[in-house]
Amino acid sequence: xxxxxxxxxxxxxxxxxxxxxxxxxxxxxxxxxxxxxxxxxxxxxxxxxxxxxxxxxxxxxxxxxxxxxxxxxxxxxxxxxxxxxxxxxxxxxxxxxxxxxxxxxxxxxxxxxxxxxxxxxxxxxxxxxxxxxxxxxxxxxxxxxxxxxxxxxxxxxxxxxxxxxxxxxxxxxxxxxxxxxxxxxxxxxxxxxxxxxxxxxxxxxxxxxxxxxxxxxxxxxxxxxxxxxxxxxxxxxxxxxxxxxxxxxxxxxxxxxxxxxxxxxxxxxxxxxxxxxxxxxxxxxxxxxxxxxxxxxxxxxxxxxxxxxxxxxxxxxxxxxxxxxxxxxxxxxxxxxxxxxxxxxxxxxxxxxxxxxxxxxxxxxxxxxxxxxxxxxxxxxxxxxxxxxxxxxxxxxxxxxxxxxxxxxxxxxxxxxxxxxxxxxxxx
Numbered sequence: 001x002x003x004x005x006x007x008x009x010x011x012x013x014x015x016x017x018x019x020x021x022x023x024x025x026x027x028x029x030x031x032x033x034x035x036x037x038x039x040x041x042x043x044x045x046x047x048x049x050x051x052x053x054x055x056x057x058x059x060x061x062x063x064x065x066x067x068x069x070x071x072x073x074x075x076x077x078x079x080x081x082x083x084x085x086x087x088x089x090x091x092x093x094x095x096x097x098x099x100x101x102x103x104x105x106x107x108x109x110x111x112x113x114x115x116x117x118x119x120x121x122x123x124x125x126x127x128x129x130x131x132x133x134x135x136x137x138x139x140x141x142x143x144x145x146x147x148x149x150x151x152x153x154x155x156x157x158x159x160x161x162x163x164x165x166x167x168x169x170x171x172x173x174x175x176x177x178x179x180x181x182x183x184x185x186x187x188x189x190x191x192x193x194x195x196x197x198x199x200x201x202x203x204x205x206x207x208x209x210x211x212x213x214x215x216x217x218x219x220x221x222x223x224x225x226x227x228x229x230x231x232x233x234x235x236x237x238x239x240x241x242x243x244x245x246x247x248x249x250x251x252x253x254x255x256x257x258x259x260x261x262x263x264x265x266x267x268x269x270x271x272x273x274x275x276x277x278x279x280x281x282x283x284x285x286x287x288x289x290x291x292x293x294x295x296x297x298x299x300x301x302x303x304x305x306x307x308x309x310x311x312x313x314x315x316x317x318x319x320x321x322x323x324x325x326x327x328x329x330x331x332x333x334x335x336x337x338x339x340x341x342x343x344x345x346x347x348x349x350x351x352x353x354x355x356x357x358x359x360x361x362x363x364x365x366x367x368x369x370x371x372x373x374x375x376x377x378x379x380x381x382x383x384x385x386x387x388x389x390x391x392x393x394x395x396x397x398x399x400x401x402x403x404x405x406x407x408x409x410x411x412x413x414x415x416x417x418x419x420x421x422x423x424x425x426x427x428x
Contacts, residue, residue, distance in 0.1 A: 002017070002065075002066045002067045002068070002069070003067065003069040003070065003071040004059075004062045004067040004069070004070060004071070005045075005071050005072075005073050006070050006071070006072050006073070007073055007074055008072055008073065008074040008075055008076040008077075009074040009075065009076070009077055010047075010051070010074075011051045011052035011076075012047050012048045012050075012051055012052075012055075012058075013037075013047070013048040013055055013058045013059065013062060014040075014043065014045045014046065014047055014048075015033075015037060015045060015046040015062060015065070015067055016044075016045045016046075025065070029064070029065060032061045032064060032065075033046060033061060033065065035061070036048060036049060036050075036057050036058045036060075036061040037049065037058065037061070052242075053242055076241075076245070078248055078252075079245075079248050079249040079251075079252045080252050083176065083179070083252070086173065087173070087174045087175075087176055088174075090170045090171070090173035090174035091170070091171075091174040093166075093167075093170040094167045094168075094170035094171045094174060095167075097163045097164070097166045097167035097170060098163070098164070098167045100159075100163040101159075101160045101161075101162075101163035101164045101167060102160075104156045104157070104159040104160035104163060105156070105157065105160040107153075107156045108153040108154070108155075108156030108157040108160065109153070110153075111149045111150065111152050111153035111156060112149070112150050112153035112154075114146050114149065115146045115147065115149070115150045118146075124143070127139065127143075179253075179256045180256070180259075180260055182257060182260050182262075182263055182313045183279050183311065183313045183314045185253050185254075185256050185257045185260070185313075186257070186263060186311055186312075186313035187311070187313075188249075188253050189250055189253045189254060189257070192246045192247075192249055192250035192253065193250065195242075195246045196243055196246050196247060196250070199239050199242055199243045199246070200243065202235075202239050203236055203239050203240070203243075206232050206235050206236045206239065207236070209227065209232050210229060210232045210233065210236070213227070213228070213229045213232065214229065219232075263312060263313045264315075265312045265313075265315045265318070266312050267289055267290070267291055267312070269318075270286060270289050270294060270312065270315065270318070271286065271289060271321075271323040271324070272286055272287060272288060272289055272323065272324045273285065273286065273322055273323045273324025273325075274286045274318055274320065274321055274322065274323065275299070275318075275319040275320035275322070276294075276296070276315050276316075276317065276318050276319060277315070277316045277317040277319060278296060278310050278314050278315060278316065279310075279314040279315075279316055282296075282298055282301070282303075283298070283299050283300045283301075283319065284296035284297055284298050284299055284308075285297045285299055287307065287384065287385055288384065292311065292312075293309050293310060293311050293312070294309070294310055294311075294312065294315070295307060295308070295309050296308060296309075296310065297385075305388065307386075327364045327365075328362075328365075328367070328383035328391050328393075329391055329405055330359060330362060330367050330383055330391070330393070330405060331359065331362065332359050332360065332361065332362055333358065333359060334358070334359045335356055335357065335358045335359075335372070336356070336357050336358075336369070336395070336403050337354055337355070337356050337357075338354070338355050338356075338357060338395050338396070338398070338401045339352060339353075339354060339398060339400055339401060340352070340353060340354075340355050340396065340398065340401070341353075353374075355371050355373060355374060355376075356371065356372050356373050357369040357370065357371055357372070357379075357395065358370055358372050360378065365382060366380050366381065366382050366383075367380070367381055367382075367383060367393065368380050368381075369381065369395075379395075381393040381394070381395065386404065390404045390405065391404070391405050392404040392405065
């Protein structure tokens, strides 16, 4: 039985077989092979396109070709070593692309040089061609050849520009600028934490499955394939490896954050009402400050008024540290007419009804509402300022049950807004 090689350094799968074995494959098998693997001249083998942990397709294709057993080679690199290796490869790639760009530019110059020498020679470009005259026709062929070379020169210059762009991208990768971007690092750290949490959950599930198998219970997969204790143990070991890998990556990224001076802003020093600059030169007002993210309203530019969410790591500067002290303008006794759906006896049948809610209690941040024309429990809502600066709250998921109020508005106006919203919902 053939074995595929799992290279721990590259975290890719390698398939090694003779040319005669490849020639014996069917067209369908070759198509599957090329969809999941690339030929490596340096390694003399087929290398998977994907890396761990996204190797399920490569393993599936390998199994179809008869490679069902895994053989591990090399040693797993730390994330720091992977970054260094990636930077070295990017540096070499940039040098190679710069050489390609220079060669293409020189070829373009050489192709256009003959015609460039004719600049100012009006006779060369305007000389009429005499039909049947051997010398005149030879001149025409020579001139057309020079024109064609000139066009090819533009193609070479375009190639040069393409390789220069690729070299620039490779230089940026080699420079490792993203590891000095706190916002980028913060996103990647959160991804690592989510991955670790999910894989620990998988381990718990595998432990329960293993315990059930040891107690004599039969376990099977989706396709009714029996699951053995050895299989579950292998899955657990693999999850532990990936957890260790994610923790190593998280540690490296957190060290990079520390080198950048850490995340400067948090819920402790960013308050609602502050004017800040968010990455991307967005001048904005903070309208909500949560434990992980802020919600802000853009105050300038073409996107003025738009409300977005960002992590604290994306804040680059506090422009105005004036905390918002104003409270919502809603008062006890105000009523709102909402359009809602309720069950009509049958669990599958719903009826649309209008329900009047009255504010029965308020504080600086929340309001409590109670339905007055039917039974129902008291609900709590947190008013907030919308993109246009008006205070509002949303009763439920229905778009028409969002009620707005400015500080000078009266309760009657709000009730009227609710009635208008209900009318629109009925018409819809």
